[in-house]
Every structure is written in C-alpha cells, then in structure tokens.
Amino acid sequence: MSNAQSSSVKVDFTKPYLLSINGDLTTAHNTFDVFNPASNEVIARAPDASSEQLEAAIQGARRALPAWSALGWEERGAYITRYADALEENKEDLVTLLTLEQGKPRHTMAKSEVEAAIYWVREVAKRTIPVEVIEDTEQHTVEVHHTPLGVVGAITPWNFPVLLGLWKVAPCLVTGNVMVLKPSPYTPLTSLRFGEIAQKVLPAGVLSVVSGGNELGQVMTEHPDIAKISFTGSTATGKKVMASSSTNLKRVTLELGGNDAAIVLQGTDYKAIIPTLFWAAFGNSGQWCIAIKRLYVHSSIHAEFVREFVECAKTKKVGDGMDASTDLGPIQNRMQYNKLIDLFDDVKKNGYEVPLGGDIDRSLAGNFVPVTIVDNPPENSRIVREEPFGPILPILAFDSVDDVVSRANASPFGLGGSVWGPDRAEAIAVANRLETGTVWVNEIHIHGIDIPFGGFKQSGIGVENGHEGLCEFTNTKTLMLRK
Numbered sequence: 001m002s003n004a005q006s007s008s009v010k011v012d013f014t015k016p017y018l019l020s021i022n023g024d025l026t027t028a029h030n031t032f033d034v035f036n037p038a039s040n041e042v043i044a045r046a047p048d049a050s051s052e053q054l055e056a057a058i059q060g061a062r063r064a065l066p067a068w069s070a071l072g073w074e075e076r077g078a079y080i081t082r083y084a085d086a087l088e089e090n091k092e093d094l095v096t097l098l099t100l101e102q103g104k105p106r107h108t109m110a111k112s113e114v115e116a117a118i119y120w121v122r123e124v125a126k127r128t129i130p131v132e133v134i135e136d137t138e139q140h141t142v143e144v145h146h147t148p149l150g151v152v153g154a155i156t157p158w159n160f161p162v163l164l165g166l167w168k169v170a171p172c173l174v175t176g177n178v179m180v181l182k183p184s185p186y187t188p189l190t191s192l193r194f195g196e197i198a199q200k201v202l203p204a205g206v207l208s209v210v211s212g213g214n215e216l217g218q219v220m221t222e223h224p225d226i227a228k229i230s231f232t233g234s235t236a237t238g239k240k241v242m243a244s245s246s247t248n249l250k251r252v253t254l255e256l257g258g259n260d261a262a263i264v265l266q267g268t269d270y271k272a273i274i275p276t277l278f279w280a281a282f283g284n285s286g287q288w289c290i291a292i293k294r295l296y297v298h299s300s301i302h303a304e305f306v307r308e309f310v311e312c313a314k315t316k317k318v319g320d321g322m323d324a325s326t327d328l329g330p331i332q333n334r335m336q337y338n339k340l341i342d343l344f345d346d347v348k349k350n351g352y353e354v355p356l357g358g359d360i361d362r363s364l365a366g367n368f369v370p371v372t373i374v375d376n377p378p379e380n381s382r383i384v385r386e387e388p389f390g391p392i393l394p395i396l397a398f399d400s401v402d403d404v405v406s407r408a409n410a411s412p413f414g415l416g417g418s419v420w421g422p423d424r425a426e427a428i429a430v431a432n433r434l435e436t437g438t439v440w441v442n443e444i445h446i447h448g449i450d451i452p453f454g455g456f457k458q459s460g461i462g463v464e465n466g467h468e469g470l471c472e473f474t475n476t477k478t479l480m481l482r483k
C-alpha cells in the first residue's frame with residue numbers, strides 16, 4: 001500500500017482533466033464538452049473513457065481489493081481521514097469548480113456542499129460495523145459479521161456531484177470495498193478532481209473515477225466483476241440500472257426521484273416558517289431530490305400564506321453563482337431547462353394562477369429560470385403530479401387532514417415529506433401516515449452520518465447513511481461455533 005505517505009496533496013486545478021484509473025492519471029482518446037450553465041460557454045473538455053479504460057479501472061479495483069479489505073477498520077479509517085485532509089486542502093478550488101460546472105452559488109450552496117462532503121468523509125472514516133453476538137450458550141455461539149462485497153460501481157447525478165459522490169465513496173471504502181465511480185456527463189469535473197486527489201493518498205485501484213456518457217454507466221451495471229451498483233439519479237434510469245444489474249444479481253442501492261409534500265396544518269405560525277419553506281423548495285433552484293415540490297396549506301390560511309410566500313420569494317435574486325449577490329443559480333443543463341420550458345408552457349396553457357414568475361426569458365445566454373409560484377392548481381395537473389426539478393412550486397389548499405394525507409400519498413414517489421403545526425401530537429400523527437422514507441416535523445432537511453436516508457415506493461431501494469447504509473456495502477455472514 002504505497003501511496004499512503006505522499007506529502008503534497010494539492011492538485012493543480014488549471015491542468016487538464018484526467019481519468020484516474022488504478023492509481024494513474026490518464027487521458028482518453030476522445031473528450032466531451034462541459035458547459036458553464038450560467039453562460040453556456042464551454043469551460044473544459046472532459047475525458048470520454050473508452051470501454052477498455054473502464055475495464056482497466058474495474059480490473060485495477062479487483063487487484064486492489066484483497067489488500068484493502070484485509071486492512072482493519074482502523075487502518076482503512078486512517079487512509080480515509082487522510083483523504084478528508086487532502087480534500088480540505090483543495091477545498092476552495094473544489095468550491096469554485098462546483099459553481100462553474102453546476103451553477104449553484106459559490107458563497108452559499110457550493111461552499112456548504114463541499115464542506116458537508118468533507119465532513120462526511122471524515123466522520124464516516126470513524127465508523128465500524130461491530131460483530132454482533134446473537135447467541136452465546138453453553139453449546140454454541142452465533143455471530144453476525146459483515147464482509148465487503150468487492151468492486152462497487154457508483155453512478156452519480158448532476159445536482160450535488162460532490163456530496164452525493166463522496167456519500168458513496170466513504171462508506172464503500174471504510175467497509176473494505178473498492179470503487180469505480182462514474183459521474184454525470186453534465187458535471188464530471190469536480191468528481192475527476194476528487195478522483196485525482198484520491199490518487200495522492202489512497203492505494204492504487206481503491207478509488208478510480210472515469211467520466212463518459214450514459215452508456216459507460218450501463219456497461220458498469222452489466223459488468224460481471226462489479227458486485228454492487230450504488231446509484232443516485234432519476235427513477236427512469238434507476239429502473240434500467242436495476243434491470244441490467246440482474247445479470248449477476250448485483251446488489252443495488254437506488255436513490256431516485258421524489259415529489260415531496262410539505263403540509264402546513266391549521267393554526268401554524270406560518271410567517272415564522274416561510275423563509276425556511278422557501279429555501280426547502282427553492283434551494284439549488286429546486287434541483288433537489290428532497291426539495292419541497294408540493295406545498296399543502298390549510299385553507300383557513302392559504303390565501304394569506306401565498307401572499308407572504310410571494311413577498312419572501314420576490315426578494316431572492318436569480319443569477320450567476322459566481323456573483324456574491326446571487327441567491328439562486330441557473331438550471332444545470334439545457335436538457336433540464338427545456339423540460340422546464342415545457343412544464344411552464346403547460347401551466348400557462350391551462351391558465352393556472354401564477355402570482356410570481358411564470359415566464360422564462362429564452363433570450364438569456366444562461367439557463368436562468370425565474371422563481372415561480374402556482375396558486376392552487378388542480379391535483380391532477382402536471383405541476384402537482386410530476387417532479388419539476390426547477391424553481392417552480394405549487395401551493396395547494398386543503399380542508400381536512402384525511403384529504404391532505406391521501407393527496408400527499410397519491411404519488412408513485414415516497415422520498416421525503418414534512419409536517420408543520422402547533423399541535424405536536426397532531427403533526428406527529430400526520431407524519432406517521434405519510435408513505436415516505438423520511439418525514440420531518442417542524443423542521444426540514446436535517447441529514448446526518450448516522451441517519452439512514454432512502455425512499456419508499458419508486459423513490460428507491462435501500463438507504464444511504466447510518467448503520468443501515470454501511471451494511472448495504474456488505475454481505476451479512478453468519479458464523480456458528482460449537483463449543
């Protein structure tokens with residue numbers, strides 16, 4: 001395990017982007033353009049890994065596996081802590097690059113994404129899965145051990161490329177597995193850099209990062225030498241990943257789409273929570289799996305709530321994420337921007353009430369979409385039924401708790417939800433009826449290393465984070481010993 005003691009961990013962010021394969025940094029024969037969503041100018045060319053290069057990464061990972069998994073938790077943890085230190089040293093460059101390729105404001109969301117990711121790596125490095133003694137009698141002992149799965153393939157989306165990538169890397173490695181990671185072709189740059197940083201501190205082959213198109217992801221899901229796919233992305237792609245992973249019965253963790261409802265009950269001091277609800281819906285310009293995407297407000301306060309919410313939203317500035325006065329950045333890519341144009345057209349065509357926003361200025365160079373609020377559209381409208389993944393939010397009125405619970409649950413998704421109300425017992429009772437992997441009561445978007453996160457229904461399979469998330473990177477092995 002040779003790389004461990006290397007001293008300089010600073011990466012030159014002005015140099016070309018390279019694949020990290022089996023400890024080496026290498027170019028690819030082909031490249032593809034990466035755009036700044038605030039201007040649609042090309043900011044870099046990313047290597048388009050060939051299938052031979054992907055194969056080399058997978059075989060390098062296989063070779064690294066025995067030595068890496070043979071290390072104890074503590075030694076692996078020490079390597080991963082060093083990786084957190086190395087990421088920290090490159091933090092400012094990672095934050096800038098994240099804004100340039102993803103669009104989110106540098107001084108707020110990009111900074112907090114990178115910081116949270118580094119914190120995650122550092123903390124996960126300290127976690128273990130202790131052997132559990134299930135039975136210990138005079139005759140025998142039964143122990144449950146957790147052993148590594150092998151080579152894990154990680155496939156990540158474009159909305160939080162740093163955080164969601166490193167959420168996979170750290171638990172995968174600490175449990176004794178090795179990883180080949182493929183970022184979204186829309187946002188490959190930060191992942192290529194954190195791959196490059198990893199080569200300075202981790203043994204060769206333990207973490208490789210290969211960028212390329214969607215087909216590279218598909219090859220990973222079909223590959224017989226990959227034991228598990230850890231995937232975050234859309235439900236449509238998640239289904240394909242699951243189907244092709246069946247070739248060798250790969251383990252899959254699928255973190256997919258959501259259409260999260262927030263429910264504001266009667267009597268809520270809504271003025272106090274509107275700023276929180278605003279950010280929970282519009283943070284990252286709504287490009288967030290667990291963003292509030294349907295906001296249900298009791299009819300006794302609905303009209304006043306909408307007025308106040310609009311006033312709050314009016315104060316927020318959409319712009320280039322490198323500008324310190326920007327609150328909300330552009331939509332990350334043209335494909336998503338065009339989907340939003342279609343959805344905005346549908347809202348307009350149907351004549352729904354739009355007290356704020358509603359018109360996308362297509363003459364702008366960047367993918368800018370205004371903060372848009374739709375007042376009480378029908379429950380079966382596209383803006384209510386679909387995951388918009390942009391800065392547009394329907395605010396819906398409800399009369400009874402039974403009605404709002406059934407509307408909130410009438411979705412193929414089941415990722416997150418939140419309930420807001422003055423009566424704690426009532427709010428908890430509503431929360432208990434929501435069919436979602438996470439429900440927050442009078443707070444929202446709290447995550448933690450030890451808090452499992454995953455979706456019900458078509459929002460996913462399995463969880464990330466927490467003890468359960470760690471266990472998903474392992475085989476459960478029962479050991480029985482006659483005394």
Ligand code: NAD
Nearest residue numbers: 156157158183184214217218233234237255256257258289
């Ligand atoms: P996407 O499904 O289009 O792409 C995700 C990744 O899958 C990319 O790396 C892509 O290259 C790869 N891919 C595409 N086709 C593939 C195939 N056939 N086989 C294997 N890999 C393939 O998703 P996206 O547009 O990048 O991300 C947005 C979606 O992700 C939204 O639906 C959002 O809700 C969801 N998301 C979920 C979570 C969560 O934790 N539940 C978090 C973030 C985003």
